[in-house]
Amino acid sequence: MTELDDLYWSNRYADHTCTWDAGAVTTPLKDYFDQLTDKNIAILVPGCGNSYEAEYLLKQGFTNITLIDISTTLCKKLEVKFAAYLSLGLTIICTDFFDHHGQYDLVIEQTFFCALHPSKRNAYVEKIHEILKLNGKLAGVLFNKDFSDGPPFGGHIEEYETLFSGTLLIETMDRCYNSIPPRKEAELFIKMIRKPPVVGAFSPINRG
16 A cells, blocks of 8 residues: 655645645535634644635634645645745644644544545544544535545545544535535535543542
8 A cells, every 4th residue: 555645745746646636615615614703713624735725714814723734845835825824823734634733623624534545534533533622523525436546535425424423423414515516416515523522430420
């Protein structure tokens, strides 16, 4: 299996071979962002890529956005692209998502999940649960189709329901009605909420 590391992704961005790059914020996410009212919430975009979503959010006045990507080539590009925002609430971190520590109100999913090898999907769900604040949300899109090779790696709603439901409350997982034309009938819009921690038998609450 090819190692999907910094070198791999830096080469793909240098060669412009990230074929699922939409070139702009896509409609499902734009419409979701437009109904958010608190512009001070802590937002994370993991595997941020070219960060069209962050660009849109910043222009709408959101003030606390963190971008993470493993590609050093890409992160350097983003530091130039967003230079004017680096003192205005934008943070760019070049690291492996699974090594990151932080707490967020909202994590945006836009083609990061599909860029991970499927063997890392359980770890992804666990990490999302770890970094979301209580009642924090994971929102965005997942591919609802198969691919012959990856990345991107596909999947289907039944798999995702099983995968996420252990630690996140699935509020929405439906076929997108407003996908961009190249992704029509191939996307699910998701919105999930971090479940509260389970109080176990050895919790101090139960020992008194």
